[in-house]
Amino acid sequence: MIDVILVGNPNTGKTTLYNTLTGKNEHVGNWHGVTVEEKFTTYSYQNHQIRVVDLPGIYHTTPLSFEEKVATDYIYNNRDKLIVNICDASNLTRNLYLTLGLLELGTNVILFVNQIDKKPIRKVDYAKLENLLGIKIIYGNASHKKEVQRLNQAIVNFQVCDNVKYRLPYIKNIDFSPLKTLKNAEKLSIFQKIKLLEDDEMVKSNLNIQENFDQVEQIAQVKYKYIDEIIGKCCDRQLRVYGKSKLDKILLNRYLALPIFLLLLCIVFYLTFFSLGKFLSDGLGFIFDKILFSPLSNLVVSKFGAESAFTSLVQEALIGGVGSVLSFLPQVALLFFFLSILEDSGYLARIAFTFDDILSKVGLSGKSVYTLLMGFGCSTSAVMTARNMEDKNSKIKTGLLTPYMSCSAKFPIYTVLGGAFFGANNIIVILGLYILGVVIAVLLSYIFEKTSLKSKQQSFILEFPPYRAMNLKRVFKLLWQNIKSFITRIASIIVAMNIVLWFLSHFTAKLEFISSQSSSISLLQTFGMILSPIFAPLGFGSWGAVSALLAGLVAKEVIVSSIAMFNGVESANLSALQSSLLISTSAVHFLSPASALSFLVFCLLYFPCVATFSVLLREIGFKWTLIGSCIEFMVAYLSAFVIYTLARSIEYFGMAQVLSILFVAILIIVSLLFLRRRLKKKACPYSDHCGKCKR
Amino acid sequence: MDKLSKIKMNKSYLLNGFTNSLPLKLKRRLLDLGFTRGEKVVFCNKSLLGKTYLVQIRGVMLSLRDQIVKGLILE
Numbered sequence: 001m002i003d004v005i006l007v008g009n010p011n012t013g014k015t016t017l018y019n020t021l022t023g024k025n026e027h028v029g030n031w032h033g034v035t036v037e038e039k040f041t042t043y044s045y046q047n048h049q050i051r052v053v054d055l056p057g058i059y060h061t062t063p064l065s066f067e068e069k070v071a072t073d074y075i076y077n078n079r080d081k082l083i084v085n086i087c088d089a090s091n092l093t094r095n096l097y098l099t100l101g102l103l104e105l106g107t108n109v110i111l112f113v114n115q116i117d118k119k120p121i122r123k124v125d126y127a128k129l130e131n132l133l134g135i136k137i138i139y140g141n142a143s144h145k146k147e148v149q150r151l152n153q154a155i156v157n158f159q160v161c162d163n164v165k166y167r168l169p170y171i172k173n174i175d176f177s178p179l180k181t182l183k184n185a186e187k188l189s190i191f192q193k194i195k196l197l198e199d200d201e202m203v204k205s206n207l208n209i210q211e212n213f214d215q216v217e218q219i220a221q222v223k224y225k226y227i228d229e230i231i232g233k234c235c236d237r238q239l240r241v242y243g244k245s246k247l248d249k250i251l252l253n254r255y256l257a258l259p260i261f262l263l264l265l266c267i268v269f270y271l272t273f274f275s276l277g278k279f280l281s282d283g284l285g286f287i288f289d290k291i292l293f294s295p296l297s298n299l300v301v302s303k304f305g306a307e308s309a310f311t312s313l314v315q316e317a318l319i320g321g322v323g324s325v326l327s328f329l330p331q332v333a334l335l336f337f338f339l340s341i342l343e344d345s346g347y348l349a350r351i352a353f354t355f356d357d358i359l360s361k362v363g364l365s366g367k368s369v370y371t372l373l374m375g376f377g378c379s380t381s382a383v384m385t386a387r388n389m390e391d392k393n394s395k396i397k398t399g400l401l402t403p404y405m406s407c408s409a410k411f412p413i414y415t416v417l418g419g420a421f422f423g424a425n426n427i428i429v430i431l432g433l434y435i436l437g438v439v440i441a442v443l444l445s446y447i448f449e450k451t452s453l454k455s456k457q458q459s460f461i462l463e464f465p466p467y468r469a470m471n472l473k474r475v476f477k478l479l480w481q482n483i484k485s486f487i488t489r490i491a492s493i494i495v496a497m498n499i500v501l502w503f504l505s506h507f508t509a510k511l512e513f514i515s516s517q518s519s520s521i522s523l524l525q526t527f528g529m530i531l532s533p534i535f536a537p538l539g540f541g542s543w544g545a546v547s548a549l550l551a552g553l554v555a556k557e558v559i560v561s562s563i564a565m566f567n568g569v570e571s572a573n574l575s576a577l578q579s580s581l582l583i584s585t586s587a588v589h590f591l592s593p594a595s596a597l598s599f600l601v602f603c604l605l606y607f608p609c610v611a612t613f614s615v616l617l618r619e620i621g622f623k624w625t626l627i628g629s630c631i632e633f634m635v636a637y638l639s640a641f642v643i644y645t646l647a648r649s650i651e652y653f654g655m656a657q658v659l660s661i662l663f664v665a666i667l668i669i670v671s672l673l674f675l676r677r678r679l680k681k682k683a684c685p686y687s688d689h690c691g692k693c694k695r
Numbered sequence: 696m697d698k699l700s701k702i703k704m705n706k707s708y709l710l711n712g713f714t715n716s717l718p719l720k721l722k723r724r725l726l727d728l729g730f731t732r733g734e735k736v737v738f739c740n741k742s743l744l745g746k747t748y749l750v751q752i753r754g755v756m757l758s759l760r761d762q763i764v765k766g767l768i769l770e
Contacts, residue, residue, distance in 0.1 A: 059727040064720055093753055094729055199719065216719070217712075220726035243756035244739075254743050353758040357746030360760070366747065390720075459721050460747065461728070461763065464756035 001042075002050045004155055005078060007071070007102065008086035009095050010057030011465050013114040015039075017086055017142035018054040021152070025477055027381075029343035030465045032057065033370070033388040036067045038074055045152045053078075056387075059094075061101040062200045066395065067387040075105070076202075082108045082158060084151065089115040089124065089139065090466070091242045092235065096227045097220075099133070103168055104191045110154050113139035128234035134167040143474075170226035178213045194219060243464030248350065257354040266431075272334045273411065273430055280330030281415075281574070288327060288572045293319045297570060309506065309513045315570040317502035318495070321561035323572030325490055328412045328560075329483065335408050336482040339377050340475045346467040348373070356460050362442050363449025365389070365460040368398045372441065375405030376434075377482070379612040382407075383619055393453040399620045400448070400628040401441040403608035406434050408486075409556035413603050416560055420578035421596040429597070433604050440605060440635060489555060497558045498565060501551055505566060505587075525587075538602060538637070539595030539644045544587030549602070555609050563588045594647030598640040605636035699761055702748070707737045708769035710752075717766030725763070729753040736769065 006014045010032035019026055022043045027034060033056065040053040055074055056067035063069040075083070085102055087095035092113070102109050111133070113126065130137040138154050140147025168190070176193055179185045188196070188207075195203035197215035204210070251260060271277060300314045342348055348370060356366030367388050374382035382402045389395040406414070414433055418426040449455065504524035506514050514520045521529075528543025531550075535541050544566040552559040560577075566587035567580035580586050581596070590596040607613070607629055616625045649658045712732055713722050729752055730736075739756065740749035746761045 059724065062723065064724055091755055094755060097727060097729070198723070216723055216726060217732075221731050224729060224731045238754045241751055241754050241756060244751065248740070248749075252740050252749065254741065258743060349758075353742060353747055353749060356758065356760065357742045357744040360746055365760075366758070459718075459724070459763065460758065460760040461721075461724055462758045463728075464749070464758065 002048055002155060003078070003081040004050055004052045005075065005081050005083050006052060006054045006086060007075060007083050007098070008057060009059055009088070009091075009098055011463070012057065012086045012088040012091075012095065013142040014057065014086050015054055017084075017112065017114065017148065017151075018052060020143055020145055020148045021050075021052055025481055026054065027478065027481075028474065029340075030346045030348070030468050032349070032463055032465070033067060033367075033385065034343075036384050036387040037070055046156060048156050050152070050155060058098065060098060061105060062195070062198060062202075065388065065390050070387075072202075075102075075107070079105055079107050082110065082155065084110050084112050084155070086112050086114050086142070088242075089113050090122075092122070092124065093224075093227055093231055096133075096231075097223060099135075100168070100170075100223050100227070103133075103135070104194055106189070106191060108158065109135050110151070110158060111135055111137045112142070112151055113137060114142045115139065122238045123236045125234040129230065132167070132230045132234065170222050173222045173225075175215070175218060178215060181211070182209065243346075243349075243466050245467050247467060251347070251350050252353065257350070261351055261354060268335075268338045269431065269434070270427075272331055272338065273415065274427060277331040277334050280334070281327055284330055285323075285327035285572045285574055288323055293323055293572055307515050312506060312513075312515075313499070313502055316565045316568055317498040319571065320569040320577075321498040321502075321565040322490055322495055324416075324564040324569065324574070324577050325412060325494060325557045325561045326487075327572045327574060328415070328557075329486060331411065331415075332408045332486050333479060333483050335411075336377055337475065337479050339374070340478040341470055342373070344468060344471060344475060346465045349462055349464050352462055353464075359445075360460070362445040363394075363397065363453070363455045364401075364445050365394065365455075366462060367460065368394070368401075371398050371402055372405055372438075375402040375407060377408055379403050379405065379407045379608055380615050383612060383615045386619060390459045391455060394455045396620045396624050397445055397448050397453045397455070399616055400624065400631075401445055403612055403616075403628075403632065404437045404441040404444070404605060406437050406604060407556065409609070410604060412557060412560045414600060416563070416574065416577055417581065417590075417596050417600055419574070420581045421590065421593040429600070433600060436601065436639070437604055440639065444631070444635070489557065493555050494557055494561055497551060497554050498561055501547070501558075501562050502565060505547070535602075537644075538640045539592070539598045539648070540590060540602075542588060544589075545599060548588060549606065552603065553607055553610060555611070556603070559603060592648070592651060594644055594651055597647050598644035601643045602636045602640040605632060605639055607632050699745075699764060702738050702764070704738055704740065707735050710734045710736050711768040711770050714766050714768060717763070721763055721766065725767075728757065729755070730767070736767070 006018055008014050011030065015026050015028045015035050018024065018039065019028065022041045024041055026039060035054060035056045038053055038055050040051060042049055042051045044050070053074065055071040058068045058071045061072055061075070063072040083102055085099050087099065099109065099111060113124070126137050126139050136154055136158065138151045140150065142148065171190060174194070174197070176197070179193060179196060192203055192207065196207070196209065197213045198219055199212055199214065199216060250256060297315055297319055300311050304310045351373070352366030352369045355369050359365060359368055370388070371382050371385045374385055379402050382405070383399050386395050386398040386402065389398055411430070414430045418429045422429045501524065505522045507523060508514060508520045509523055509526070512520065514522055524547050525543050528547040531546045532541040532543050535546055544563070548559045548562045548566065551562045563581070564577050567577070569577045569580055581589055583589060584591070590599065608616070613625065616628065646658065710730055710732060713725070734752060737751040738748055739751055741747065747758055748761065748764050749756060749758050
């Protein structure tokens with residue numbers, strides 16, 4: 001077995017190479033920090049078993065963030081393994097800095113120069129570079145199988161030939177004299193000496209040394225001088241700047257950047273949820289009904305009778321419940337399609353730049369944008385990307401805020417309830433819910449920043465990737481992955497949950513089946529009725545609505561499927577489900593648009609699903625997950641109550657009167673705050689000198 | 696750069712070191728990214744509120760928060 005570790009700077013194509021080598025389909029993107037944990041698999045090449053590990057990107061062998069620590073720890077603990085160092089041909093100078101770090105560590109290195117851009121920005125004499133560095137160099141495109149075969153060959157041969165003598169001539173230019181004060185300094189390896197001069201915490205604690213040498217600048221200076229020398233010898237002049245584009249004059253314009261982003265977001269939402277998405281979703285629902293569900297339902301009725309328990313299970317739990325969620329597949333696919341284009345294009349880094357200073361006001365950074373945007377797709381995977389954050393508090397904060405984003409599992413709820421109660425105004429309701437999630441997240445971030453989770457360092461440094469034309473193969477691979485995951489969730493969690501819920505809602509405590517004519521109370525109904533008074537002030541105190549919310553803790557899609565099942569909907573047709581919500585005898589019904597809106601707000605903000613919960617536990621710990629969950633419930637309850645009260649007031653008194661009352665209330669609050677500030681200033685006896693008064 | 700208002704867009708500056716106010720962690724990351732003495736730094740753009748800068752160094756584009764820019768000694 002040959003062990004290979006893929007190491008390189010962020011966004012150099014490590015995961016692309018990993019996928020090509022192994023045939024896997026791991027997530028890749030044109031953004032720094034897509035990979036946040038190690039991944040490994042084994043593949044065979046010419047009768048050799050090769051175990052390859054893909055690590056998060058690093059700039060240096062001294063880690064500065066959580067995902068970098070994962071990578072460097074792995075390298076230190078496996079320094080006898082073969083390292084394939086991936087470099088981006090367009091950014092060779094910076095990438096070689098890490099290569100030198102790996103060579104200092106004494107590892108076996110093969111350099112794979114990945115020509116990500118089709119038009120390289122400089123010509124490189126690889127033979128000369130190989131000779132100067134003294135290591136094997138393979139160059140090619142990480143996504144091309146044929147070119148990657150040469151790397152496989154080099155990996156196999158490396159094990160046979162072994163031991164290439166690395167050349168690190170710059171070592172003689174490093175001033176090691178500050179280490180003279182140490183006992184046994186001569187016994188230290190070159191790597192240890194350099195790391196001590198760089199004040200690397202891990203090496204210092206391993207050697208039990210407390211002294212600070214503060215020579216990090218000297219080391220970087222010497223190494224970059226050496227890199228500049230070898231680049232000068234084997235590369236011609238750089239033709240253009242990595243990551244610079246004429247497009248940025250418009251997309252990063254101080255005044256146009258934000259409106260352009262918002263416009264793009266509106267177009268994406270419109271296409272996904274309304275025009276194209278709705279058309280495809282309705283079509284799929286119709287096809288499922290005509291081809292699959294109606295014949296299946298007829299067959300079951302003819303075999304088992306209309307009133308049998310099995311017929312009820314198939315019609316309500318499987319056809320109605322699962323079918324209603326399955327018809328949202330095109331919209332989920334479209335949302336992920338647009339998100340993957342966003343990730344692949346390189347625009348994401350520009351969004352991070354645009355939003356960084358706005359987010360800095362609430363204690364977040366531009367890097368949070370990636371996590372929060374990915375939260376629109378799936379909160380579970382988005383929470384993991386919070387590892388990119390430089391400090392612990394920012395990581396916890398970003399992790400806690402991600403579930404407030406409207407993930408793809410929530411929009412079936414918005415579409416079903418919104419369509420039933422708001423008709424053509426549904427677009428405003430859905431957009432409003434998306435915005436509400438963001439606003440609540442921003443407000444909470446501000447509160448966290450001012451109280452317990454103050455960001456220690458506002459250290460936003462982000463490299464701009466070049467714009468890339470959409471790689472259809474990659475985008476469709478990612479799309480297929482998400483479609484597969486959605487169908488798997490339906491086939492596993494949602495089917496299982498629906499069967500459990502069907503059992504609980506169709507059997508009494510004495511385990512007697514409740515047919516449609518029976519008036520007995522089910523197990524779930526009893527449980528729902530106990531909890532329903534808690535939700536009565538929010539306008540949806542029916543046992544069905546409460547049970548659907550509880551079921552939604554497993555996966556948010558279950559809310560729609562359980563509503564369909566409780567209401568006895570026997571088709572994948574969306575309008576049948578929507579009509580059932582308006583009937584007062586249905587298990588889940590809403591008396592007014594106000595109570596439906598309140599339910600939607602609660603669904604948006606309450607606890608995340610079990611999968612996200614478990615990732616949060618792992619990433620931010622038990623204490624903060626528990627605190628976060630309590631906050632989520634309180635915020636959801638309070639927001640739903642406020643929205644319900646406001647909406648009811650509008651229903652009774654009309655929009656104009658409620659708005660005028662709100663305006664007066666806000667005016668009074670602002671005046672009181674202003675007055676308080678003025679009084680505070682006057683009360684200060686040292687108003688001109690104390691520094692606290694901003695006069 | 697003490698006064699950020701002095702920074703002119705699309706003008707190149709020579710990096711002459713770091714101020715003591717810059718935390719070691721950030722200094723280290725900047726050095727990893729090639730912010731070494733004598734290197735040419737070009738400021739290309741700044742964000743809406745002017746707190747984040749887009750800089751060009753060693754043929755690469757990077758965005759930096761103003762607090763980091765304050766920690767650079769530029770000429």
